[in-house]
Amino acid sequence: MSLVQVESVSKNYPRREGLRQVDHFVVQNVSFNIAEGETLGLVGESGSGKSTVARMILGLVAPTSGVIRIAGVEVGGDRTQGLRRQMQPVFQDPAAALNPRMRVLEIITEPLVIHGKAAGIDTSGAALKAAASALLTSVGLDESALGRYPHEFSGGQKQRINIARALALRPQFLVLDEPVSALDVSVGAQIINLLRNLQREHGLTYLFISHSMPLVRYLSTRIAVMQKGRLVEIGEAEELCAHPREAYTQQLLAATPELAGRR
Ligand SMILES: Nc1ncnc2c1ncn2[C@@H]1O[C@H](COP(=O)(O)OP(=O)(O)OP(=O)(O)O)[C@@H](O)[C@H]1O
Numbered sequence: 670m671s672l673v674q675v676e677s678v679s680k681n682y683p684r685r686e687g688l689r690q691v692d693h694f695v696v697q698n699v700s701f702n703i704a705e706g707e708t709l710g711l712v713g714e715s716g717s718g719k720s721t722v723a724r725m726i727l728g729l730v731a732p733t734s735g736v737i738r739i740a741g742v743e744v745g746g747d748r749t750q751g752l753r754r755q756m757q758p759v760f761q762d763p764a765a766a767l768n769p770r771m772r773v774l775e776i777i778t779e780p781l782v783i784h785g786k787a788a789g790i791d792t793s794g795a796a797l798k799a800a801a802s803a804l805l806t807s808v809g810l811d812e813s814a815l816g817r818y819p820h821e822f823s824g825g826q827k828q829r830i831n832i833a834r835a836l837a838l839r840p841q842f843l844v845l846d847e848p849v850s851a852l853d854v855s856v857g858a859q860i861i862n863l864l865r866n867l868q869r870e871h872g873l874t875y876l877f878i879s880h881s882m883p884l885v886r887y888l889s890t891r892i893a894v895m896q897k898g899r900l901v902e903i904g905e906a907e908e909l910c911a912h913p914r915e916a917y918t919q920q921l922l923a924a925t926p927e928l929a930g931r932r
């Protein structure tokens with residue numbers, strides 16, 4: 670069974686046009702599944718609705734119509750408590766997600782403290798410190814980071830801290846909304862490799878949103894293409910890059926010279 674099921678999901682926002690209020694569809698009738706352990710890459714021009722889809726999956730924005738299920742549980746339904754633990758986001762701006770007044774130890778273990786009781790997690794000081802050290806190691810940092818504040822880290826290191834925090838509750842599914850767009854290309858590549866290794870190690874499932882076709886192709890099992898709120902094409906990553914069916918997908922690929930050259 671697919672871990673993530675997005676079924677005929679739409680989102681509209683009312684917008685003023687002169688004196689009239691009109692519905693503006695930013696996501697229109699989008700359906701796709703994400704199988705356990707795979708990465709679905711989501712691409713499309715700015716404003717095509719990618720982040721809105723991501724926010725609806727995370728339960729941060731309610732769809733106007735349609736249904737989203739994670740492991741069979743409807744997002745926004747009655748049984749959503751456990752979903753917060755199963756899926757975690759990593760967003761574009763690594764600094765924005767980190768509270769500047771908290772030390773790394775507190776940042777990484779905050780989800781454990783919040784959900785600890787319900788999840789039966791040991792939240793004693795020693796257990797939290799051990800958990801934080803292990804998480805830091807898994808993202809390529811070490812425990813010397815525990816007592817430091819976010820501003821003492823580079824952008825790439827901050828994103829590693831965000832990933833460590835996202836992994837704290839051992840989620841199955843990460844929503845990665847342009848996780849390396851704010852980083853230098855080489856630093857971003859290291860983060861992408863880290864995400865790929867973590868996926869293999871923990872059997873994680875990813876939704877990966879990016880404007881970089883090479884990165885999307887590298888990380889994704891399948892790729893979905895959005896244009897003006899609609900999903901216009903979806904297919905196996907290699908196949909879609911080699912033989913794009915839609916003119917719009919061809920344009921996206923053509924805008925990436927190194928991929929166009931390889932075709
Ligand atoms: N809260 C909101 N109220 C009104 N309109 C919104 C709201 N959130 C998003 N939109 C509109 O929805 C459309 C899609 O936005 P979204 O952020 O999903 O695009 P995106 O594909 O993620 O773009 P980008 O690549 O630039 O991140 C945009 O036209 C945006 O202005």
Ligand SMILES: [Mg+2]
Pocket residue numbers: 719720721846
């Ligand atoms: Mg976006």
